[in-house]
Amino acid sequence: MRVMNKPRSLQNRMLATVLGLVLLIWLTICAAIWFDARHELDELLDAHLAQAAALLVMRQQQGGELEHHDSTDAASLHRYAPKVAFQVFHEGRLSLRSSNAPAAPMLGLRDVGRHAGFHSLDLDGQRWRVFASRGAEHDVQVFVGEQLDARADILMGVLRGALWPMLLGLPLLALLLVWAIRRGLAPLRELGHSLRQRSPLSLQPVTLSDAPAELAPPLQALNVLFERIATLLEAERRFTADAAHELRTPIAAIRTQAQVALGETDDLLRRHALEATLQGCDRATRLVEQMLTLARLEADQRPMTARVELATLARRVLAELAPQALAREQDLSLTAPEGCHVAGNDTLLAVLLRNLVDNALRYSPAGARIEVRLSAQGEGVRLQVADSGPGLAEADLARLGERFFRVLGTGAAGSGLGWSIVRRIASAHGARLHCASSTGLGGLEVSVDLPQAVASPEASRVGASSR
């Protein structure tokens, strides 16, 4: 088995993604609140500073009888008050200041003319926001200042309102998410559980109660796979069952007939049993030959590129089989124009044709007609074997070519290997095999479409195993 990292949990991944996104959105919102609040706060407080400065300027010009004690005490009235300070200068002299304001002007007095308005500066190691103003006659200078960290405090106070619920809500959200995701992934866990519970031999389709739409495609794919495996296993099981039948039955027949001959006292009956024994041996021989042919074909790598004249080959094969046809008064005929050349191996093509004709002779009744036809078909040559026999049912047509498959009850002694041999040779020649009902004769018609002969000897090799 391949060494694998610990698989990543879908649940953890979703949880991390959702929580990360929530955190990101929340931080963005916080930042937006921060910037917005700071801006508004700055405007508001700046306006207050400017207004306070204007008031102080007005007071100074109207006589300046300010009661120092009241004003200086103002610093202790509110917790924000120590963060706010002001200075009033009249004709260059400090006329009024808050208790926490330094005696020296916050800004050079000369500069006020040039720099009336807002300034950010350092005083006693603190950042201050200072509004500088002056009277209409330039004799009064007023500075109203505020510590910037006071603004930061206010800002934090505003944000705290937005932060706390989120900080408390985040773990709660995580818990709820875990619950929701687990709930959402329940069908996946159920699928995993039901797959674990299965017997390794079970090929029943997997069913989930109430499977979500997302699981339908993998579930369907899984079930299609199970079905395919089941079909393969069934074909394999059928093959071994058919093989067992085909291999055991001739031996069983030979054994039984031999035993009958041994125990028989009547000469005629004993002779019958001995003849049957011989027939059984012939059948077993044929079966062995066919199995060997098939086995050799599997391993055969001879080039299939010799120039084969099919008409001559067909005449030779049919001549060999004619006695078998005559014995059952079957009408075997060949229609072959000269010059039907194909690229191939003549020995194997002869085996192919012999098997096809032999099948037709065996499975057609006495007196039947069997036609072998050769014809040019596009670039290649079409070889057809048709008979007036009973033909094949659709289901049997589909199973043709399975090794050892044989239509039961035909009364003929076949092994079911002939078709496998035909198919193997056809594929080695790149030929297309087609079975249908014969329109002319009513029985089975097999067509083999062979590609045209290639003249050059360097023609491509076609391996026998290229099925």
Next chain:
Amino acid sequence: MRILLAEDDALLGDGLRAGLRQLGFQVDWVRDGLAAEREVRAEPYAAAVLDLGLPLKDGLEVLAAVRRSGISLPVLVLTARDAVPDRIRGLDLGADDYVLKPVDLHELGARLRALVRRAHGQPQELLRAQDVVLDPAARTVRQAGAAVVLSTREFDLLQVFMLSAGRVLAREQIEQQLYSWGQEVESNAVEVHVHHLRRKLGSGLISTVRGVGYVLQRERPL
């Protein structure tokens, strides 16, 4: 004993029929599943030898159908299918024995005799009634320890009676169990054979139930 043989292979079927006949069975041979089912339903066979790969209807389907209709005839499945699940299925569907091809004819005969014996509730190998002992395997009959020579038919008839000892058998029933297809049955054949049996074994063994048939009594009537 009349046996139904269902086997589609011509050579093997022919051999089994000849071989079982040599062993003293009357054999009817059918080559497809439908015929097998039809015959089992129609005739009182002592047992059936059933191949599984039968055309028209698979042997297992035949077996299942026969058992569904409540026919308890002993069935010996003779097949090339050796996979364990096949055997289990065969036995579960109601086969009494499951034998793989190829089989020795004598073994097949012995298994059939055992099946028939068990089907008649006879656990022993030998059939006994009064002082008569019948050995189905050796096809011999002894009375009070002395061998009695019987013809093939007489032996078959005595076996039919001894297997159904104590039960009244009608003449047609006996005929059906004695003769396979194509065998000419004379109208009074059973009476003639019963007459011969009485002559060889004494008249106390087989009684006539007038208008009904015959009965073999297990114990000598008092």
